[in-house]
Amino acid sequence: MTALLWRLAGLAVVAALIAGWSEIVAQKWVSPVFLPSPERAWTALVHGLAHSDLGVKLSGTIEHMLAGWLIASTLGIALGALIGSSALARTYVGPTLEFLRPLPASAVIPVAIAIFGFTPAMALGVIGFGAIWPMLLSTMHGFAAVEPRLGEVAHALRLSRWQAAWKISLPSAAPDILAGLRLGLTVSLILAVVCEMIAGLDGLGQWVLLAARSYKSADLFAGVMLLGAIGLVANSALSLAEGRLLRWRAREG
Amino acid sequence: MGRRRFSPPRSYGEGNGAPMKAAKALALPVALLILAEIGARLGGPSDSIAPPSAAALALVEALGDGSLLEATRDTLLSAFGGLAIGAGLGLVLGILLGSLRTLDRLMELTIELLRPIPSVAVIPVALVALGFGYRLEIAIVSFACLWPLLILTRAAVSGVEPRLIEVARALRLSPWARIVKIVAPASLPRIFVAFRLAAGISLIVAVTVEIAVNPIGLGYGVMTAGQALRPALMLAYLFWIGLVGYGLNAVLVLAQGRLFGRAARLEAPR
Numbered sequence: 001m002t003a004l005l006w007r008l009a010g011l012a013v014v015a016a017l018i019a020g021w022s023e024i025v026a027q028k029w030v031s032p033v034f035l036p037s038p039e040r041a042w043t044a045l046v047h048g049l050a051h052s053d054l055g056v057k058l059s060g061t062i063e064h065m066l067a068g069w070l071i072a073s074t075l076g077i078a079l080g081a082l083i084g085s086s087a088l089a090r091t092y093v094g095p096t097l098e099f100l101r102p103l104p105a106s107a108v109i110p111v112a113i114a115i116f117g118f119t120p121a122m123a124l125g126v127i128g129f130g131a132i133w134p135m136l137l138s139t140m141h142g143f144a145a146v147e148p149r150l151g152e153v154a155h156a157l158r159l160s161r162w163q164a165a166w167k168i169s170l171p172s173a174a175p176d177i178l179a180g181l182r183l184g185l186t187v188s189l190i191l192a193v194v195c196e197m198i199a200g201l202d203g204l205g206q207w208v209l210l211a212a213r214s215y216k217s218a219d220l221f222a223g224v225m226l227l228g229a230i231g232l233v234a235n236s237a238l239s240l241a242e243g244r245l246l247r248w249r250a251r252e253g
Numbered sequence: 254m255g256r257r258r259f260s261p262p263r264s265y266g267e268g269n270g271a272p273m274k275a276a277k278a279l280a281l282p283v284a285l286l287i288l289a290e291i292g293a294r295l296g297g298p299s300d301s302i303a304p305p306s307a308a309a310l311a312l313v314e315a316l317g318d319g320s321l322l323e324a325t326r327d328t329l330l331s332a333f334g335g336l337a338i339g340a341g342l343g344l345v346l347g348i349l350l351g352s353l354r355t356l357d358r359l360m361e362l363t364i365e366l367l368r369p370i371p372s373v374a375v376i377p378v379a380l381v382a383l384g385f386g387y388r389l390e391i392a393i394v395s396f397a398c399l400w401p402l403l404i405l406t407r408a409a410v411s412g413v414e415p416r417l418i419e420v421a422r423a424l425r426l427s428p429w430a431r432i433v434k435i436v437a438p439a440s441l442p443r444i445f446v447a448f449r450l451a452a453g454i455s456l457i458v459a460v461t462v463e464i465a466v467n468p469i470g471l472g473y474g475v476m477t478a479g480q481a482l483r484p485a486l487m488l489a490y491l492f493w494i495g496l497v498g499y500g501l502n503a504v505l506v507l508a509q510g511r512l513f514g515r516a517a518r519l520e521a522p523r
Binding site for chain 1: 464
């Protein structure tokens with residue numbers, strides 16, 4: 001009950017902030033070229049979705065984000081499991097990965113353009129490269145940090161390598177992998193938007209940049225609101241999945 | 254002093270001398286470079302990809318004429334400027350929200366709604382208001398660096414041992430003294446971890462803004478080299494950006510170890 005009340009109070013704060021925003025615009029403290037009123041931004045959002053191609057841009061961005069994320073997740077988890085379960089592979093590959101990890105993923109965009117041109121494949125390559133790190137490193141860490149006694153159990157039960165990976169390492173690495181998946185999705189969204197801005201691919205990145213160039217601040221804010229919504233939904237969905245998949249763990253401890 | 258990082262138990266046949274370790278670490282990159290060199294040379298001259306040797310030459314040349322260092326300066330100025338503003342704001346807000354429970358609950362929804370906005374989505378908004386240049390980049394880096402500091406400082410401050418707060422109350426410390434003498438020392442290791450995270454983000458976001466719109470710095474350098482069909486220079490820039498990122502991270506990890514020892518490592522968020 002109190003939680004609900006606090007939620008309502010939080011909602012009141014949001015409403016007050018929007019009213020303040022509206023007031024700032026009404027008083028002309030900030031030029032409407034930079035800041036549209038909330039009403040205008042909302043109208044632009046509704047109008048864009050119903051009559052313009054804002055909906056197409058929205059689905060374009062979601063598509064780029066999810067496709068790149070899936071590629072990165074599949075590769076990242078598979079490679080991470082392989083490297084993580086072998087100490088030998090870790091000594092040889094680990095340092096190279098440590099060097100590559102802090103590299104800003106967007107810096108490979110020009111290289112991807114040189115190879116793929118201004119195509120959706122370029123975006124997938126960039127997102128795949130950028131979003132693979134959280135997944136790869138957290139899976140590696142998860143597989144490497146399996147409780148040694150569990151390894152002994154696998155040995156005693158004469159599990160094959162494959163069985164041991166599936167039945168012991170994977171569940172024990174699950175929290176790390178899920179955390180990596182969540183971070184990877186955030187990175188995917190950011191890179192999808194950047195690629196759309198640079199390569200002019202159909203998506204919200206292109207929409208907001210064009211709106212800014214033609215000083216249509218209402219359209220611009222509509223696009224930014226949608227991007228925030230994508231981020232919010234994606235993050236909550238994965239949090240929810242994380243909670244469900246890791247329920248056995250909470251029960252345990 | 255516990256300066257070595259915790260690592261999983263080593264397997265039996267592993268060499269443990271430092272030179273051996275370095276050789277193993279270098280084996281893969283060297284092999285890849287040789288492969289890339291052969292591959293690029295077999296493919297003949299190309300407008301999109303250059304052999305590593307050509308990239309190395311381009312790197313030396315760009316270092317020699319000062320263009321690379323100038324670009325590095327622009328990028329780091331923007332990144333650190335934005336980091337200072339964003340991290341400072343995040344720190345203040347995080348301390349406020351972490352110590353005032355009511356305020357925290359009131360602002361929770363607002364923060365939940367604002368935080369998922371991808372930092373790059375703010376680029377066009379800042380572009381309209383500020384135009385091209387340092388200010389644009391600093392504004393966006395600040396926005397990106399605000400969140401990790403805010404969220405992790407809030408968690409660190411509200412997670413301070415309650416008995417320490419009771420001590421502060423018993424000593425009748427003023428709110429300011431309580432923050433300076435009790436809360437800050439207790440939460441500083443975790444806040445530094447947040448700062449390290451934000452510093453990494455600041456460089457990434459600065460380069461991203463330069464690649465997307467802003468005509469200064471390393472990001473712009475790598476972009477124009479690519480557009481000018483100078484793949485060797487483009488790869489040289491890319492390698493340099495990687496080196497800067499690696500160096501920044503290494504310095505911060507070292508500083509964290511020196512300043513806080515084990516305390517910071519145990520509570521590092523993943």
